Amino acid sequence: MSEGALRLRDLAAGYDGRWAIEGVTLDIPSGRLVGVIGPNGSGKSTLLRAVLGLVPRRQGTVVLDGAPLDRRRVAYVPQRELVDWSFPISAAQVVMMGRYPRIGPVARAGSVDREAVREGLARVGMSELADRQIGALSGGQQQRVFLARALVQGADVLLLDEPMTGVDRATELAITSLMQELRDAGATVIYATHDLEAAADVSDLLCFVNGRVVAFGPPAETFTPPTLHATFGGELMIVDSGDHAHVHGGGHHDTHEH
Amino acid sequence: MDWLTDPLGLELFQRALLEAVVMGATCGAIGAYVVLRRLAFIGDALSHAVFPGVVLAYVAGLPIFAGAMLAGTITSLAIAIVSRAQRIREDTAIGIFFAGAFALGIVLISTQSGYQRDLSAFLVGDLLGVGWDDIAVSVLAGAGVIGLLVALRKELLLVSFDRTYAQALGFPVFALELLLLLLLTATIVVSLSAVGIILVLAMLVTPAATARLLVDRFTPMMALGAALGAAYGIMGWYVSYHAGWSPGGSIVLVATALFVVAFVFSPSHGVLAHRLRRHPQHDAQRAAVDQPAGHRHGAEEGPVVASLERRHPPGH
Numbered sequence: 001m002s003e004g005a006l007r008l009r010d011l012a013a014g015y016d017g018r019w020a021i022e023g024v025t026l027d028i029p030s031g032r033l034v035g036v037i038g039p040n041g042s043g044k045s046t047l048l049r050a051v052l053g054l055v056p057r058r059q060g061t062v063v064l065d066g067a068p069l070d071r072r073r074v075a076y077v078p079q080r081e082l083v084d085w086s087f088p089i090s091a092a093q094v095v096m097m098g099r100y101p102r103i104g105p106v107a108r109a110g111s112v113d114r115e116a117v118r119e120g121l122a123r124v125g126m127s128e129l130a131d132r133q134i135g136a137l138s139g140g141q142q143q144r145v146f147l148a149r150a151l152v153q154g155a156d157v158l159l160l161d162e163p164m165t166g167v168d169r170a171t172e173l174a175i176t177s178l179m180q181e182l183r184d185a186g187a188t189v190i191y192a193t194h195d196l197e198a199a200a201d202v203s204d205l206l207c208f209v210n211g212r213v214v215a216f217g218p219p220a221e222t223f224t225p226p227t228l229h230a231t232f233g234g235e236l237m238i239v240d241s242g243d244h245a246h247v248h249g250g251g252h253h254d255t256h257e258h
Numbered sequence: 259m260d261w262l263t264d265p266l267g268l269e270l271f272q273r274a275l276l277e278a279v280v281m282g283a284t285c286g287a288i289g290a291y292v293v294l295r296r297l298a299f300i301g302d303a304l305s306h307a308v309f310p311g312v313v314l315a316y317v318a319g320l321p322i323f324a325g326a327m328l329a330g331t332i333t334s335l336a337i338a339i340v341s342r343a344q345r346i347r348e349d350t351a352i353g354i355f356f357a358g359a360f361a362l363g364i365v366l367i368s369t370q371s372g373y374q375r376d377l378s379a380f381l382v383g384d385l386l387g388v389g390w391d392d393i394a395v396s397v398l399a400g401a402g403v404i405g406l407l408v409a410l411r412k413e414l415l416l417v418s419f420d421r422t423y424a425q426a427l428g429f430p431v432f433a434l435e436l437l438l439l440l441l442l443t444a445t446i447v448v449s450l451s452a453v454g455i456i457l458v459l460a461m462l463v464t465p466a467a468t469a470r471l472l473v474d475r476f477t478p479m480m481a482l483g484a485a486l487g488a489a490y491g492i493m494g495w496y497v498s499y500h501a502g503w504s505p506g507g508s509i510v511l512v513a514t515a516l517f518v519v520a521f522v523f524s525p526s527h528g529v530l531a532h533r534l535r536r537h538p539q540h541d542a543q544r545a546a547v548d549q550p551a552g553h554r555h556g557a558e559e560g561p562v563v564a565s566l567e568r569r570h571p572p573g574h
Contacts, residue, residue, distance in 0.1 A: 088474050
């Protein structure tokens with residue numbers, strides 16, 4: 001298990017010479033579901049983007065299974081806000097984009113690719129809406145299409161940037177069970193989220209981020225008042241009411257967190 | 259049918275018609291990207307930016323196409339590089355460089371005497387002035403542009419729809435976007451003799467915008483845009499022949515008029531169709547559909563309440 005792993009070494013990334021994250025060193029074994037949590041602007045998105053080199057990376061290395069990261073082995077689900085939804089393409093066409101690196105330039109999608117797209121849409125429960133214009137779908141449905149696009153890539157590592165933001169409860173459950181299913185099949189699934197409690201419930205490992213990695217490990221070891229305080233500081237309130245503590249955290253949705 | 263066949267008797271008119279068709283098809287095809295990526299301002303900028311290249315090539319006796327491509331390429335690169343610096347926004351960078359380049363063209367012209375007539379040919383086109391050599395260049399460049407748009411359709415579509423994802427997949431996003439600008443430049447240069455610097459914008463935008471009103475998928479939109487562009491070229495040219503109007507102006511007027519027709523009568527997106535479809539039943543149906551994305555704000559993110567109890571039962 002521990003051989004196949006995503007290793008980040010002393011990663012620092014950010015825009016305009018300002019680090020959003022610094023000194024990130026993580027060993028993520030394959031076949032785990034990892035929740036990345038932290039307050040707004042803590043660098044959750046930046047961490048995911050830095051793994052792929054989408055943010056200017058000033059320092060550090062990313063190694064997957066002992067070799068420098070090959071982007072084609074990683075599927076990325078960006079925040080939905082970054083896309084032009086008025087584009088005249090169907091849900092199935094968006095999913096097909098996940099196959100583009102395999103199809104290559106000039107060539108047309110083959111029957112293998114079309115079958116993969118059909119299967120991907122079926123796994124996220126979107127088969128019936130395959131031909132719908134992407135902008136005519138609800139937020140949750142769009143998120144499922146994005147997830148299907150990542151699925152058809154056949155990647156070993158999935159990075160999901162706030163997949164639960166702005167989606168309905170049914171989609172949230174669907175995304176969660178899909179992430180678990182992929183994890184069980186051996187993939188490494190890393191997702192950024194605001195939802196502390198849900199993340200602690202479903203993740204194998206939690207990564208607390210606030211400009212750096214505050215804590216990393218199984219929820220039972222990391223979901224502690226000291227870690228929460230160190231991560232969320234003033235944004236968080238821990239109410240210790242006798243036999244159990246409640247944590248109030250999260251807050252606004254950070255669309256443009258870099 | 260004399261009105262149809264008469265004008266075709268002279269080689270001069272055959273050439274003009276052919277040039278109009280090539281120009282219309284090329285503009286209509288790349289217009290899909292101009293419309294969807296909101297590149298109208300860039301298109302207008304590039305058409306002005308090729309001007310100094312045209313003048314310099316003319317003065318030096320070099321092929322106009324080469325001079326225009328060079329000027330357009332330099333301007334595209336300057337825009338792409340300067341707008342990467344986060345302090346200058348892209349539209350500002352465009353404004354700076356296209357106006358600067360156009361000014362350079364005007365200054366160059368003012369140093370040449372006896373250039374006035376040809377100047378107007380570049381500004382509004384001179385369809386009847388094209389020779390076979392011009393047409394050869396147009397056909398080659400037009401075929402090249404359309405060929406590359408078709409060959410790289412997946413990559414260009416991906417970069418246009420979801421740039422971040424394209425980057426994540428490792429596609430050369432900067433190179434693809436630059437290529438699109440260069441194809442746009444080549445299209446503009448091809449169009450200069452037919453519609454000129456000022457009117458070419460209409461051909462880059464109008465056929466594709468009309469196609470967008472009629473179809474809902476990208477590839478059909480591009481194909482229909484090309485077909486409409488070619489058709490406008492033919493229709494405008496006949497109007498020009500029979501009415502004695504400027505050819506470039508006639509082509510653009512036909513395009514504009516037919517856009518208005520599509521805007522009103524399009525079965526799916528027309529104003530009339532929307533009016534007719536708006537009855538209570540339909541509205542209720544729409545309301546039942548989940549709220550479209552992109553218009554949500556923090557509302558869905560209430561404060562998170564997490565219980566430590568489950569993971570840390572008392573006594574641990």
